[in-house]
Amino acid sequence: MTSNKQNRTVLFYAPIGNLTKGFKNGGAEAGCRKTMEVLRKEGYNVILLEKPTRISDSKLDGFKFIFTLANVYFRTIGLLRAHREGVFHVAGFYLNQVYFEWLLIQTARLMSVKSIYEIRNGGMIEAYKQGGSFYKWFMKGILTGASTVLCQGYEYVLFLKSEFGKSGVYYPNYIMDNFVQSNSDDRSDDAVIRIVYFGRVVPDKNVEFIIAVCKQLAIRNKDFTMAIIGGYEQQYYDFLQQQILSNGLDSERFVFHGRREFSEIVPHLRKSHFFIFPSKEKREGHSNSLTEAMGCGVVPIVSTAGFNESIAGSSDFVVNEFNADLYAEKVLRIWDTGNWKSRSDEVHRRVVQNYTESVVKTSLLGAYADLLGRSAKNELTLSR
Structure with a gap:
């Protein structure tokens, strides 16, 4: 029987700023840190898989980046095996990251681990519409393959419904x-x-x-x-x-x-x-x-x-x-x-x-509770 501790484990693939020091450490990192803080406050055991960042266009940096991605992937496989009853949360940035993110989501799916794909930043809809059939296939595989999709923008919720018939969960940035x-x-x-x-x-x-x-x-x-x-x-x-x-x-x-x-x-x-x-x-x-x-x-x-x-x-x-x-x-x-x-x-x-923690966290925690079978999903709507 699975322990409650395993049941509350989150494998979190995201940038939080450890690998990007200085002024380049921006909103994406801040948002991911807030998500970790909320989950930990609620008693989740969050295991961070830091998203690597390519700093320059040099060949050496490119090799380092690929090597780091490979290390992250093999570590992910090990953690997915150890925490099959937990949740695999991927902070997604699509574009040139789409192929690796597809691999992460599909690996979790093959291993029967529930997954969340969080669409961060803007431009996802434009990237999908302007991308070729190859790119769209991978993007669709992510969005339909993930157990739940969190949407930073309400526009993404509407897009998911119209394009794939899938319900997204509105999860905007917020202040503590x-x-x-x-x-x-x-x-x-x-x-x-x-x-x-x-x-x-x-x-x-x-x-x-x-x-x-x-x-x-x-x-x-x-x-x-x-x-x-x-x-x-x-x-x-x-x-x-x-x-x-x-x-x-x-x-x-x-x-x-x-x-x-x-x-x-x-x-x-x-x-x-x-x-x-x-x-x-x-x-x-x-x-x-x-x-x-x-x-x-x-x-x-x-x-x-x-x-x-x-x-x-x-x-x-x-x-x-x-x-x-x-x-x-x-x-x-x-x-x-x-x-x-x-x-x-x-x-x-x-x-x-x-856009405060107490309002927005209901959406995040509701998505987790729904995946882990403890309650119905609580979706946030935008007040006018």
């Missing part, structure tokens, strides 16, 4: 309960518009575009400050400084804080008014930064990348094109009409209702 506070800090009387960006300071996040938005505010004689928080490479930092000067902006309005622990970022968020997030990253998913900013009552002005629009919850916060003037207009339409406080309360409330 100990982070949640009331939105009592009233910043609406401030004369200065306080703008913040935090996250990876890299070209794909389009940080230089935020400087162009600030220029439009300066043209309109608006007083503002801009805080940029996150790790960066010196070359990109120098480029951003050059953009500030070439746009004729006062460099003292811009403060680069570098990489900071989240506990150090929170005080900046709680005194900021707008989080400008014009990401153009092709695989933008559910941005942790966006959720965390909204959770502090910071009003977002975002691009349509990833799941930004469904997270923000209102077209008033979304700009469909990379036009700095349109971003500035969104900011001023809220600021000049005196609606900032009500919109701040709105986005804070949206996070509390949809």
Whole structure:
């Protein structure tokens, strides 16, 4: 007879940041760490299989990557044999990972181990539709072969149902309960518009575009400050400084804080008014930064990348094109009409209702309970 301890074992194939130090350790790693934390809080024995990362295009790194993948696979087989009554949880990134992820899911299936495939990041639907028949066959094998599919974006739930007739479980990124506070800090009387960006300071996040938005505010004689928080490479930092000067902006309005622990970022968020997030990253998913900013009552002005629009919850916060003037207009339409406080309360409330640990974990734990035969699955729906 299988022991209860075995029954609560999770083999977790995911990146959590051990292999990617520094500013490249981003939202995917943070999300996976949160999943581990929730499962362990509930008494699950989580055994980590760290997803290897290829750091460069060199042949040597390529050989190391393949060797590491092989080691992970053979270790996985051993663990699947030892924990047949547990759950094999794969954090999926498809694209060039699809063949190895297919192998993992199909191996678990052959060994009669229940599996969860968690679709992380954005761009899965586009990757599937644009992929050839070979790629689609492997992707379909993953999505239909897994016992349960967790979907970071609600769009994925709808896609699974329409394309494969399979029910997905909505499992968005979220903030931990100990982070949640009331939105009592009233910043609406401030004369200065306080703008913040935090996250990876890299070209794909389009940080230089935020400087162009600030220029439009300066043209309109608006007083503002801009805080940029996150790790960066010196070359990109120098480029951003050059953009500030070439746009004729006062460099003292811009403060680069570098990489900071989240506990150090929170005080900046709680005194900021707008989080400008014009990401153009092709695989933008559910941005942790966006959720965390909204959770502090910071009003977002975002691009349509990833799941930004469904997270923000209102077209008033979304700009469909990379036009700095349109971003500035969104900011001023809220600021000049005196609606900032009500919109701040709105986005804070949206996070509390949809994107906190206590809300979202019901979806995750329900999926596990359903697989292990202890209760019916509890699916999360998106509150509007």
